[in-house]
Amino acid sequence: MLGSGIAKGMIETARNFVGSYTDESRLVTVEYPEERLPLKEASRNFPFLVYDGEDAAPGLRCVACQICEKECPPQCIYIVKDTAKKPDYLGKMQFQPRVFDIDVSVCMSCQICVEVCPFEAIKMDTEYELSTSDRFDGLLLKKEDLWKSNEYYQKIHPTEATEVDRRLAEEKAKAEAKAKADAEKAKAAADAKKAATATAATPSAPTSPAA
Amino acid sequence: MEAVDQAFVSLKHWIVGLFPPVAQPWASILLSITPILIFFPLLFGITTILERKGLGRMQNRLGPNRVGPAGFFQFIADGLKMLTKEDIVPRAADHAVHFIAPFVLLVPVLLAFSVLPYGRNMVPIDIDSGLLFFFAVGSATELSVFMAGWSSCNKYSLLGAMRGIAQMISYELPLVLASLTVVMMVGSLRLTEIVDAQSVPYWPWLPRWHVFTPWGCAGFLLFLVAATAESNRTPFDIPEAESEIIAGYLVEYSGFKYALFFLGEYLGLFAVSSLGITLFLGGWLPPFAFLSFIPSWLWFFVKLLSMIFLFIWIRGTLPRLRTDQLMAFAWKFMLPMTLINIVAAALWHFSRGWEVPFALGLRWLSCAAILVVPYWIFGRAVATRFAKRIYRYAT
Numbered sequence: 001m002l003g004s005g006i007a008k009g010m011i012e013t014a015r016n017f018v019g020s021y022t023d024e025s026r027l028v029t030v031e032y033p034e035e036r037l038p039l040k041e042a043s044r045n046f047p048f049l050v051y052d053g054e055d056a057a058p059g060l061r062c063v064a065c066q067i068c069e070k071e072c073p074p075q076c077i078y079i080v081k082d083t084a085k086k087p088d089y090l091g092k093m094q095f096q097p098r099v100f101d102i103d104v105s106v107c108m109s110c111q112i113c114v115e116v117c118p119f120e121a122i123k124m125d126t127e128y129e130l131s132t133s134d135r136f137d138g139l140l141l142k143k144e145d146l147w148k149s150n151e152y153y154q155k156i157h158p159t160e161a162t163e164v165d166r167r168l169a170e171e172k173a174k175a176e177a178k179a180k181a182d183a184e185k186a187k188a189a190a191d192a193k194k195a196a197t198a199t200a201a202t203p204s205a206p207t208s209p210a211a
Numbered sequence: 212m213e214a215v216d217q218a219f220v221s222l223k224h225w226i227v228g229l230f231p232p233v234a235q236p237w238a239s240i241l242l243s244i245t246p247i248l249i250f251f252p253l254l255f256g257i258t259t260i261l262e263r264k265g266l267g268r269m270q271n272r273l274g275p276n277r278v279g280p281a282g283f284f285q286f287i288a289d290g291l292k293m294l295t296k297e298d299i300v301p302r303a304a305d306h307a308v309h310f311i312a313p314f315v316l317l318v319p320v321l322l323a324f325s326v327l328p329y330g331r332n333m334v335p336i337d338i339d340s341g342l343l344f345f346f347a348v349g350s351a352t353e354l355s356v357f358m359a360g361w362s363s364c365n366k367y368s369l370l371g372a373m374r375g376i377a378q379m380i381s382y383e384l385p386l387v388l389a390s391l392t393v394v395m396m397v398g399s400l401r402l403t404e405i406v407d408a409q410s411v412p413y414w415p416w417l418p419r420w421h422v423f424t425p426w427g428c429a430g431f432l433l434f435l436v437a438a439t440a441e442s443n444r445t446p447f448d449i450p451e452a453e454s455e456i457i458a459g460y461l462v463e464y465s466g467f468k469y470a471l472f473f474l475g476e477y478l479g480l481f482a483v484s485s486l487g488i489t490l491f492l493g494g495w496l497p498p499f500a501f502l503s504f505i506p507s508w509l510w511f512f513v514k515l516l517s518m519i520f521l522f523i524w525i526r527g528t529l530p531r532l533r534t535d536q537l538m539a540f541a542w543k544f545m546l547p548m549t550l551i552n553i554v555a556a557a558l559w560h561f562s563r564g565w566e567v568p569f570a571l572g573l574r575w576l577s578c579a580a581i582l583v584v585p586y587w588i589f590g591r592a593v594a595t596r597f598a599k600r601i602y603r604y605a606t
Contacts, residue, residue: 002544002590006529013269013528020268029273 041157044124046104047113049147056147057096058088061121064097068113068122076106077113102146104130105139120164126156216506219246220332243335247324255477256286262523269527296466301364304463308362313468316355316475319348323482328403330495330508341402342394345486346387349441352479353379356450356460359472363463371459374534375443375450381541382440382447386483388549389434392426392556393490402486406494415500420493425578426556429586431491433549435521438487440541442480445526449534484518485511544593548586555581 020026030037051059064081080099088094113122125148132138154161214221223242230238260275260283267274276282300309326341328334338344353376360372394400397408412418421427440447451459461472488494492514495507532540555578562574 001587002594009528010524013524016271017265017269017524017527020271026271027273028271031273031276 039126039156041159043126044111045109045128046107046125046130046141047102047111047122047146048125048127049100049143050121050123050150050153051147052150056144056149058086059149060088060096060147061119062097062100063088063119063121064095064100065118067116067118071112071116073110073112074106074108076103076108077101078103097143100143100146102141103139104141105135120168123153123157123160216331216508218506219330219508243325247321247335251324251478251481252474254481255474256290258477258519259289259473260286261519262526265520265523266527269524290470293470294467298466298468299463301463303364305362305364308358309463310468312355312359312362313464313471313475315358316352317471317478319351319355320475320478320482322348324478324485326402327482327485328406328489328494329485329511330506333495333508334403337401337403340400342390342400342405342486342490345402345482346383346390349479349482350379350383352475353383355475359464360460363460365463367456367458367462368460370456371450371452371462374452374456375460377534378440378443378447378449378537378541381538382437382545385433385541385545385549386437386441388546388553389430389437390486390490391549392430392552393421395553395556396421396426396560402489402494406489406496409493410496412500418493418496418498420491420496420498422491422493424559425575425582426552426559427491429548429552429555429582431487433545433552434487434491437545438480438483439522439525440537442483442522443476444480444522446529446532447537448531449537452531454531480522481515481519484515484522488514488518540593544589547589548582551581551585 016026050061051057052061053059064079066079066081069075069077069079078099078101079097082096082098085093086096088096109124111124114124130139150161150165154165223239226242227235227238263285264274264282274282275285278284278288300306323345325335326338326344328337356375356379357372360368360370360375363369393405397405399405399408409418409420413423417423422431439445443450451461456462461469464472488511495511497503497505497507497510558581559574559578562570562577565574567573
């Protein structure tokens with residue numbers, strides 16, 4: 001009969017009207033600036049640089065190899081290598097970036113820089129409130145704006161960061177084992193050499209540790 | 212109670228008494244106009260915010276909630292925005308007509324308020340042909356719609372205006388014919404007399420409002436549909452149709468003129484709702500005698516607010532019609548139904564003196580049958596037009 005559909009619709013809207021006051025779960029609105037939903041772990045938008053330890057500048061994992069700069073499709077990364085090597089957080093002598101800029105107005109969030117980085121130094125951030133009153137300098141992020149601690153990385157992408165940390169620890173352990181083995185081999189070689197010279201000359205000289 | 216009920220009337224008489232006799236008629240006119248000019252635009256502002264909140268709730272949203280407590284002052288912010296906006300007139304527009312169109316809408320609508328009874332003894336001008344005057348000035352709004360659409364020199368405006376004219380003229384007829392039944396029953400076009408005719412209840416629990424008779428109930432529903440169409444509200448907002456012709460005849464209006472159009476439309480809605488209340492819902496009369504301690508103007512206001520809520524509710528529910536559906540509905544359903552309703556009203560009138568057992572029940576049943584059977588038949592005919600379209604190639 002004509003009008004039954006109208007009555008049905010009116011009842012439905014009335015149910016919504018009353019229900020929105022009595023049932024909190026109906027109101028799905030998130031009032032953004034005051035409240036925000038937690039981000040999904042897979043969310044990403046712009047890259048940032050990871051550092052280890054307490055101090056940002058020496059702790060940077062980046063060694064200014066410039067692979068990301070070369071691979072970046074929109075060419076938004078700009079790196080200037082430091083002239084001298086400096087000790088990194090492990091005490092190893094490494095190059096460091098003197099300038100590391102990312103123009104986030106150009107960046108297309110493709111994550112290719114993250115894929116190609118052999119040092120796990122650049123990762124994707126989840127920060128999305130980057131609006132600024134200056135679209136040139138305000139959106140050109142400097143090294144100081146980009147570096148963030150490994151703890152921060154652990155916080156925003158826990159699964160991925162744990163995996164990265166495990167791999168880095170493994171590599172470090174492998175490198176240490178190799179160094180130890182090398183040292184032992186060198187020591188053995190030195191011992192053998194010493195023994196050879198000792199047999200040739202006078203014995204009994206105490207062996208000193210290999211350099 | 213009497214003092215509260217007549218507070219505004221006695222206040223006006225007291226103020227008029229302060230003037231010298233020569234100025235008294237003018238003071239009386241001013242004191243009738245000013246409250247209307249203050250109250251109804253204010254009600255317009257409050258209605259806009261209530262409408263936005265209500266529609267939001269019907270769609271499980273929060274609605275505006277930033278300005279003031281729970282967003283209640285949003286309409287003030289919107290009004291200020293409208294006032295400070297640049298008033299753009301297209302170069303090709305007919306400047307004079309473009310300028311006066313909003314006023315041509317607003318002035319007749321405000322004139323319509325002058326004959327409505329807002330409470331006991333509270334009618335600005337109590338003329339013999341109040342209802343006729345109301346419809347006469349009410350139909351002048353169509354001119355403004357066409358002026359706005361034509362003068363903008365814009366194809367969307369013109370389309371909107373054409374649609375508006377077609378719709379408003381088509382629905383003017385059912386609106387008048389639905390009101391005609393009340394005039395037949397009461398025998399007067401004076402709106403205060405129409406209210407008085409509804410004052411004596413049938414029984415203590417059933418007021419003699421016209422809506423409680425078969426012809427009055429059908430008449431009220433038909434009046435409601437026609438009034439929705441007359442005030443261009445949602446199932447019939449074809450002249451504006453934001454999603455089809457942007458905003459129809461309002462496309463080229465901005466700033467204060469746009470606000471005036473909106474004001475005019477909402478005031479038209481209030482006026483036609485007030486008329487519906489006066490004709491069918493007992494005007495300012497309380498439903499039951501024991502509730503008569505509440506002042507008459509408050510009863511009118513409560514009824515007006517319920518009518519406004521009903522219009523908001525309808526807006527939140529129904530989608531827009533197509534133009535052909537609209538026209539078919541007007542001429543193939545509304546018009547025949549209003550004519551049959553007149554027959555039902557005539558039967559109700561002439562069966563008043565029936566000397567048979569269960570006379571009232573018999574009158575009720577016969578009048579209802581006259582209305583329900585054609586409703587069923589016409590409803591089926593119209594429903595086929597609203598049936599789901601079957602497309603040959605698209606899915």
